[in-house]
Amino acid sequence: MKAPLSWIKEYVSLPEDLGVEEITDRLTALGLKLEAIETSGAGIDGPLVVGQVLTAEKEPQKNGKTINWCSVDVGDANGTGEPQGIVCGAHNFVPGDKVVVILPGGVLPGNFQISARKTYGHMSAGMICSARELGLGEEADGIIVLPPDAPAPGTDAREVLGLGEEVIEFEINPDRAYALSMRGIARDAALGFDVPFHDPAQRDVPLANADGYPVRIEDESGCDYFVARTVTGFDPTAPTPEFIKKRLEQVGVRSISLGVDITNYVMFELGHPIHAYDRAKLTGPIVVRRAHEGEKLTTLDDTVRELDPEDLVVCDDTGPIGLGGVMGGASTEISETTTDVLVEVAHWDPRSMFRTGRRHKLTSEAGKRNERGVDPLLPPIAADRVVELLVEYGGGVAEPGVTEVGPGASPETRKPLTTITIPTSLPARIIGIDLGDDTVVKCLELIGAQVEVEGDTLTATVPTYRTDLNDPYDLVEEVARIVGYDQVPSVLPRRATGRGLTRAQQLRRRIGRTLAGAGLVEVVDFPFVGEADFDRLGLPADDVLRHTVKLANPLSSEEPGYTTTLLPGLLKVAARNVSRGQDGVALFETATVAFPVDQAAPIYGVDRRPTEEELEKLLAAIPRQPLHLAVVLAGERTRGGWWGSAETASWADAIDVVRRLGTELGVAVEVASASRAPWHPGRCAVVSVDGVEFGHAGELHPNVCKAFGLPARSAAVEIDLDFLISKVPATAAGPVFSTMPVAKEDVALIVSSDVTVAAVEAALREGAGPLLETVRLFDVYEGDQVGEGNKSLAFALRFRAPDRTLTAEETAAARDAAVARAAELTGAVQR
């Protein structure tokens, strides 16, 4: 919201010596936040004066242009009183016109230094200025021609041009609809500096009568007040007066025609949107109703709109002629031939305005005000003000007929004033500051409320222009902003007695540190996913992961889903790192994924807490969102160097990530072979705890590496971290270990190639009995010596007794039992 300071000052007696920054500081503190201060003519320096063109000789030039060689009277401004010779390229003036001249030594915006210089064969001593050159507008149809009654040549032109005027741009919060007008801003300025406010809405208006244009409201819930006035004999060619033009430009509205400009001007002045019709184009009485199914309307912006039965429309006998309160229709628009103007000021239901605006994707200055709430008493006042200006500047005559319909028209039927009762101490208590009751009452009176104190409570009757004030705490905010938010002391609350982080929160941190400690780098990525991602993962068409929560309005139509797997994003990030020159990347990401549940979440009322059953129903409709961990290892896992060559990441590194987490967290993770996209079918492990699978790890399928642009043999992990965390024992059991000497035995076993190490190891454990402390595979051999289809597994067994040194016989017996059991269960033959 832009507001010229001079316009604000019309309605508030601000001290003359108050600077614009003091004003904006105060208003910002009151909640009207300063965005920017624009000063017109900023960047102009030196002699800028009124000049009068004495002669202008047209001289065609070789480049095809024609210039004017002018002599210009600049009074005594040039020190000599002699006419000034100036070359000018514009042609929109004649000798005798008053113009704006910048003399040598002056500076124009953009640090454009003006000096006497030779051009087109003349010594041009200065420049005749256009609005654009002065930084006053984009129009450059020619130079500025001042009205004939402009001051004498040589007078400083700044005042004539209104230069140096400050336009303040405010950021107005949605609740402060009243501040979308000079009236509202001036009112806050007045209370801010405790100076008198002159309400521009304070005017006597003619009483309603039966002679006005006939209007009927069929839907009073949508429109409770409709005022219509008519001006006849209006001159559609009359120019908009300069002050209106200038102010509209300052607030950021284009000047269109006198009729339209006046409705806009009054809207910015008072805050109430206004619509003007060409009465000659109306057929029969005006009716306000909801649109009928299938009705259409061409709005002012020449768009044909399919109307919704909820839309409020203004109609005549031909059907809808306007989208009430949002945008007028094209058929009854005022134009350059309009002589009879019908002025509509109506009070609309904000909710309907909001819905219609959103439905038709229409944002307008009128809609913005109507949907936030306007002063319901303004319609006759705004209408009268518009009529006044149309008559004054358009030469028309105000018809005596005044139409006022709807319950809002009469004090008996209009909505009663809002009253709010609060304990007088409430503002002080909530702000946390000592406030006398008098201060509270005064603050509320300053905003225009009528306050009655009774015992410990006060009742504020809220002024009509403050549609935002409804609740007790609304009054607290008013008191707080007037007393000043800077007065709020800084006091820590006294008694938070929390229990620290939850177990799961601690474990998540621990997992992150463990992974980082293992050389993995955490990344954060977006969760949006598309079919192409699943295709690149090689997921079958019916894979459950393809069933995503769909977004109605995704940022990219290529990624319309909320992901079920972290891998597509992470693989892309890995590829990005590789393409940026990393020889090896080891990444991890922890984030929730989502699986749809086909249930609707209810929308409850907000006047009470939902019951437990209601709450349960609500929570059950939210997609299941487990926390996942994904890891990708691509390229070098360890670097090469003087110590040896680099090691490439492999399926084993991926599986080790899960094993390492299991070790860190005290969870026994089981690993078994599996076949699952996007992994290599022969190099994929499913991981489980207590027989429940919670993810996969291994080498990626070669096609997946190719599809994502990753090095061959890249490996990946994805697990359900919530599940793993749920399996972490509450406390780690302290180990019991023997300090007796260890006895070591190595065994090499030949088994069929399809026997897993895990199976052999389990058999060895089982056979060895309680004396076995650890068993560890230290070599695998495949080749001639063990025969085709076989492999040799070398295990190191460590035996120890809790209470004694083992004898060689005891150790050998345990070893033999282990080997025997392995032979029995896996067909192992000792080498």
Add this chain to the structure above:
Amino acid sequence: MSGPNTDYDPVEVTPLKAEEVEAARDAALTAIAAANSLEELKQTRLDHAGDRSPLALANREIGALPPAARKEAGQRVGKARGAVNQALAARQKVLEAEHEARMLVEETVDVTLPTDRVPAGGRHPLTTGAEYIADIFVAMGWEVAEGPLIEAEWLNFDALNLGPDHPARTMQDTFWTEPAENHVVLRTHTSPVQARTMLTREAPIYVVCPGRVFRTDEYDATHSPMFHQVEGLAIDEGISMANLKGTLDHFATQMFGEGIVTRFRPSYFPFTEPSAEVDLTCFVCRGAQVVDAGDGQLVTCRTCKGEGWIEWGGCGIVNPRVLIACGVDPERYSGFAFGMGIDRTLMFRTGLSDLRTLFEGDVRLTTAFGSEL
């Protein structure tokens, strides 16, 4: 071995003559002193202290002397051998020390060789940043609350006093899920966690909730469709704006250092009333509005554009309508809530200038921060 005793005089055996013994001893001492390596010393030991060395042989001759002469000869030879052994031990010690020193010199390596066999890992600064913030509040006795990123519309909006037609709903450009009648959204703020907390816990409540949120913003240097907020909620008897200010001042100081405090400006949020924007003392110029350009010249601070303050977040007193919808008695309790952008806070703290750096996954970002912020 001594020569044959041609003129046998047991008292006068040649090798046991004082001159002979002394000569042998001196020869040994000279050789020991001349040994320049442990190898040479070993040879010297064989030559002069070995079984066949002159002194050892002389010692053997003692038995042949008449008893009267044995004592003196024994003493003489013993003394000489003692001196030689002592010299040997001393020389051995010296040579060993020299050898060791030389070995250490020879084993010298270039310690500036690279040692980074295993590349370093790291945790993302958004993760560690959120933990840092959470810890500030946990240290004050608050707890960390959580909620899902895909959320019920009622919890994201209605319960927070953002009714179906509330203009603020369009301010927060929401990602809606299909079908729309399921009323499920990607949460636009961490505030639904407030609602969840109040719905599931008894007052008093002091919780902070760092988390991910989504809005349909185009992706550029300062906007992202996904970003992070930290929400705070305190519900207790007698909670006031002063408590809110106290809490945020403490947060600011812990996050950005002594002397950094907050400033409130009136604002509007449906879920708080009164509402405030929170500004933070500019942590670059520390409120001075100007900074030293390095040459003593004071120039306008670029971080705060010379205002001395930077925008940090929003806050306010929990709107009693929210308390009612979430089952908290507004007659007994009041509360405050606040929300800050973590990404923004982090960018302030670390001097990052492009938000996208946080989300593109370049390992160089994460590893720059290590494992804690």
